[in-house]
Amino acid sequence: MMILQFGTSRFLQAHVDLFLHEARVAGQEVAPVTVIQSSGAPERAGRVRAFDDPAGYPVIIRGLEKGQPVERRVQVTSVARGLSVTEDWPEILRLFAHEARFVVSNTGDAGYATDPADAGLDAAQPARSFPARLAQLLHARYVGNGAPITLLPCELVNGNGPVLRGLVRDHAAAAGDAAPGFLDWLDRAVIFANTLVDRIVSEPIAPVGAVAEPYALWAIENQPGLELPCRHPAIVLADSIEPHERLKLHILNLGHSYLAQIWQDEARPPGETVREILADAGVRGRLEALYAREVVPGFAARGMQAQARDYVATTMARFLNPYLDHRIVDIAGNHALKVQRRLAAFIDWAGTPAPELTAIIERNLP
Template sequence: MSTPILQFGTSRFLQAHADLFVSEAMEAGKALGPITVVQTSGDPARAGRIGALSAPEGFPVIIRGLEEGRPVERELRVRSVTRSLSTSSDWAEVRRVFVEEARVVLSNTGDKGYALIEGDSVDGVPRSFPMKLLALLHARFRGGAMPLTILPCELISRNGEVLRDLIVDLASRHVPDATFVSWLSERVIWGNTLVDRIVSEPIEPAGAVAEPYALWAIERQPGLTIPCEHPAIKVVDDLTPYERLKLHILNLGHTVLADRWLKDARPEAECVKEILADAAIRTELEAIYAQEVIPGFRQHGLGDEAEVYVATTLERFRNPTLDHRLRDIAGNHAEKIVRRIIGFKDWCPGVAMPKLSAIADR
């Protein structure tokens, strides 16, 4: 069966996000078609996952958490993945599928997915994901230059533009063909996206446990092809409000709680839901949202959206089945304060933020 969706990455996040959305859309007749999943790392420890992802019976995704204040748990079966490959052992087939079948390419390659490797080239099987992608795009260009949409799902602001600029730069140095470089910019659609879902644990050998909330925002542009229609997918004119809401409400809230956890030397294994069981801390976070964060968003005409997202975020934080440890959130704390809190203050000059300022100035 032809697979118009080609996915780089086997993460449990994608299993409970894009793979699930496409599976549900296929049942409703609203998807381009099934998915080929490609493992890019070559990690032998994940070999079992490769086969399980494309098993005919599918793999489970358990949705567990709170919806409108009520506990929910349901198990879904994901059957959208019909082929699974590895770049380390199936490079020729990966290239064929990329050239002949793909209409949409997805990626979720981890924190260092865009990192380059010294001495890497487009010859043979490249080692880094960007060089692999460049080699495959060059093969598609030589094989007919059909247009293509690439939707990266890495947690990088303007991720489509970042990936495009990286690939175009690599092409100019490793494939010095002006026509190819022009094709990359003009006929390949590099979508900016934002993904938002907490996937709390894996199910072996394939599958995941995820919260009910899910969002995949994709910025509209001419020529864009989306993999499916789904209630969690929003095609929007401007991704910026969604990025701001996530960064300065959900992420900012995490950093406020992590700061309190560090300052008070609270229990090592404490989770978000547990620290919010402390009434004083919960009241403090709610006051920051109501008195400092929402007024900041209201200054930009996003007050109503912020109120809704705050309510959703607090419900997500209280998810009784999610063990989101503060020690993990507290990693790179100083850097997160700069992006999430100081960045918010700079975005909203003139709005009084005494509690956030106290954290920023500590």
Template sequence: MTTPILQFGTSRFLQAHADLFVSEAMEAGKALGPITIVQTSGDPARAGRIGALSATEGFPVIIRGLEDGQPVERALRVRSVVRSLSTSSDWAEVKRVFVEEARVVISNTGDTGYSLLDGDSVDGVPRSFPMKLLALLHARFRGGRMPLTILPCELVSRNGEVLQQLLVELASRHTPDATFVSWLSERVIWANTLVDRIVSEPIEPAGAIAEPYAIWAIERQSGLTLPCEHPCIKVVDDLTPYARLKLHILNLGHTLLADRWLKDGRSEMECVKDILADQAVREDLMTIYREEVVPGFQMHGFGAEAEAYVATTLERFANPYLDHRLRDIAGNHAQKIVRRLVGFQDWCPGVSMPRLSAIAGR
């Protein structure tokens, strides 16, 4: 079966996000077609997942959480994935699918997905994801195929532009072909995207448990091809409001709660929903949202959007089914404070933020 969607990454996030959206859209006749999933890490511990993702019966995704204050639970079956490959063992087939079938490429390769490795090249099977992608794009270019749309889902600001710049630089060094470099720059569609859904647990060997809330915001540009039509996919003129709301309300809230958890020396097993059951903690968070965060967004004309997103965020935090442990959120805490708190202060000069300043100062 031809697969016009090629996905790099087997994460539980993509299973409950892009893969689920395409599956639901296929049922409604609103998708380009099915998906080939490619494992880029070569991790043998995930070999079982590879086969299970493309099983004929599909894999489960369970949606659990609150919608309009009411608990919901839905068991779904994802059947959009019909082929699963690994770059370590199936490189020739990965290249064939990329060259001959793909119209849209999706990636979610983790926090270090854009990192390069010393001595890596486009010869043989490259080791890093950027070099793998470069080799595949070069093969497609040499094959005379049409350009395609690339939809990176890594949590990188302006991820499409960042990935494009990286690949153009790599192409200039490793494939001295000016025509190919121009093709990458001018013909391939590198979309900036923002993804948001908390996927709390894996289901073995494939599947996931996720919250009801989900969005996939994709910045509009000429020539953009979408994998499907779906209510959670929004094509927007500017990602900035969506990115700022997520970073400086949802992510900032997580960091504030993690900071309180660290400062108080609370239980290793405590989750977001548990710490918010402490009325003093909840009141502190609400005060910061109300007196420091929302006024910052008001300065930029997004006050109403911020108030609505705060309400949505608090409902997501209160999800009774979600075991989102604070010890996990507290990883790389200092860096998160800089990006989420200090970055917000820098974006909103002149807005009084004494509580955020005190936390950032520690």
């Protein structure tokens, strides 16, 4: 049994992979992780190979817990090897078809985008898009032995599990080369868990490793037949993860994108961090006013006023963490797409007036 992880990000290194390591240290039987680089970016080749080191990699947890400064270093050894889609596809295909029990993914903000060039399920060459590639791999597994498998997507997409299931199923249904019974097997034997991840991972450590805050959450929505790769204090199994999802996406992530908008509009220093921009009393006041005037009232309309106020307070404390350097240039990547997912989706959900958020959405339309 093993865990396949699509994505080499520092976030996964300091979140899922760290949890798996800590669970193993606590005495649980935890399958090893094989990390797969999906992008094929040549500048990340060194990172992929660094995952082969049996000594593992460092994660530094730095920040405040209950108002007290903490710093601890963990040498994470849950990852056994690294592979690249462009260099190691036959081995990835073999592992997925015959050895994987769990699949974790974090393929970035555009990870669920499809590609018109992808067609069919023939796995001789990897598809370009992640959903089509996943359909290829699942088809190969079905043809090989059809063993059940659980997918734990960690992309910041509302309903990431159902969305990914729909994309994979649509691709498979449109393919003319699917084996008989494959779609039924997809529905019966493949679990696409709905999950939410929450942790600020501010800095990479070369070639592999990361610096992260103490706060961490991996909320996973329960469903029949769901199994988890480990137990951990930061893993919450819930009947519905929507409350966690809305708070994180429309307060913490929304706040990040709001600060990124200010940073872009005002041509602020290129290396400015969240903590540094909020040291500007004017910017901090604007963010706090946005939360009070437009965000919390939206949550109140959904019966979540108290939870939103508490989460705003927690979020501001995390933003002001004096021990993390979370650069806004990193947050600003794919800004227009994030504005749609974090701001526009909030307005659609809350249905309350939000003139400042609306103005930002309009400025970021194509």
